[in-house]
Amino acid sequence: MAEIMKTITSIHDMTTWARDRVLNRESIGFVPTMGYLHDGHLSLVKRARSENDAVVASVFVNPTQFGQNEDFTVYPRDPDGDSEKLRSGGVDVLFIPEADELYGQDYETYVELERLPLPLCGKSRPGHFRGVATVVLKLFNIVLPNNAYFGSKDFQQLQVIRRMVRDLNVSTMIVGCPTVREPDGLAMSSRNAYLSPVERKQAICLHDALMIAKGLFDKTETDASVYIKAMKDRITEESDARPDYISLVDPETLEDLPTVKDAALAVMAVKIGKTRLIDNMSLAG
Ligand code: PAF
Numbered sequence: 001m002a003e004i005m006k007t008i009t010s011i012h013d014m015t016t017w018a019r020d021r022v023l024n025r026e027s028i029g030f031v032p033t034m035g036y037l038h039d040g041h042l043s044l045v046k047r048a049r050s051e052n053d054a055v056v057a058s059v060f061v062n063p064t065q066f067g068q069n070e071d072f073t074v075y076p077r078d079p080d081g082d083s084e085k086l087r088s089g090g091v092d093v094l095f096i097p098e099a100d101e102l103y104g105q106d107y108e109t110y111v112e113l114e115r116l117p118l119p120l121c122g123k124s125r126p127g128h129f130r131g132v133a134t135v136v137l138k139l140f141n142i143v144l145p146n147n148a149y150f151g152s153k154d155f156q157q158l159q160v161i162r163r164m165v166r167d168l169n170v171s172t173m174i175v176g177c178p179t180v181r182e183p184d185g186l187a188m189s190s191r192n193a194y195l196s197p198v199e200r201k202q203a204i205c206l207h208d209a210l211m212i213a214k215g216l217f218d219k220t221e222t223d224a225s226v227y228i229k230a231m232k233d234r235i236t237e238e239s240d241a242r243p244d245y246i247s248l249v250d251p252e253t254l255e256d257l258p259t260v261k262d263a264a265l266a267v268m269a270v271k272i273g274k275t276r277l278i279d280n281m282s283l284a285g
Helices: 011-023 039-051 079-088 128-143 155-167 190-194 197-202 204-218 224-235
Strands: 006-008 028-033 054-059 093-095 147-151 173-177 241-249 265-272 275-282
Touching: 006 011, 011 028, 011 054, 011 093, 011 128, 028 039, 028 128, 039 054, 039 079, 039 147, 039 173, 054 079, 054 128, 079 093, 093 128, 128 155, 147 155, 155 173, 155 265, 190 275, 197 204, 204 224, 204 241, 204 265, 204 275, 224 241, 224 265
Parallel strands: 006 093, 028 054, 028 147, 054 093, 147 173
Antiparallel strands: 241 265, 265 275
């Protein structure tokens, strides 16, 4: 596609552009984001670029996925930096919708899954996945992507989106991509920007705990409580770290596994000071 990135803010213009691609039989790869882009996002863009004729990235801090006491208003924003990164990543269209256009005053339709949003992050963030599923479906209907790319750090989000697409017969293919990490193992996240230098050092405990779980799995430990205790012990070594949840779950259903045999996912949310971070690691293979 074109060397020059287009920025589109209106839903009508975005869909007109997408329909033209469809008419030309060009495939559209889509990377939805909330901006403040890091190398994790850019790895999604790279993959989208290599697998599609045209690439769209969106930047939209979606109000409906934030709870009342969450960080919507202070969520980090860097429109110029984001635009430059996406342009150098070879994105064809940057879609930046206005909140008023996506959610008009009389807005009343939401996508709600029955079970997958309940455990893990859903417990401390009620309504979060309803907001995510709703905005993702809306964006899909506007951007008309053949393929959409999501990071695996937000594993529950990825599973919610996969299930929504399956249940509602959405024709977009969902591509889950590996978590990108800092050299010391911390999973890249826009929220890492909130960490003070001391908290940033302590935040390594999430990855350390996951590696401890991996070590136990490699030694064929089967008792989930042994894993959870070992991970919790590592996290609580850090003075500012408070686990929200630490679990071993079935990667499909996200239900707790009392016994670890084949495929298991170690998942956690940990507050480092005021910043809530999540991470996970597959223990299979
Ligand atoms: O992962 C995110 O950044 C957001 O949850 C998403 C998928 C862009 C929906 O707002």
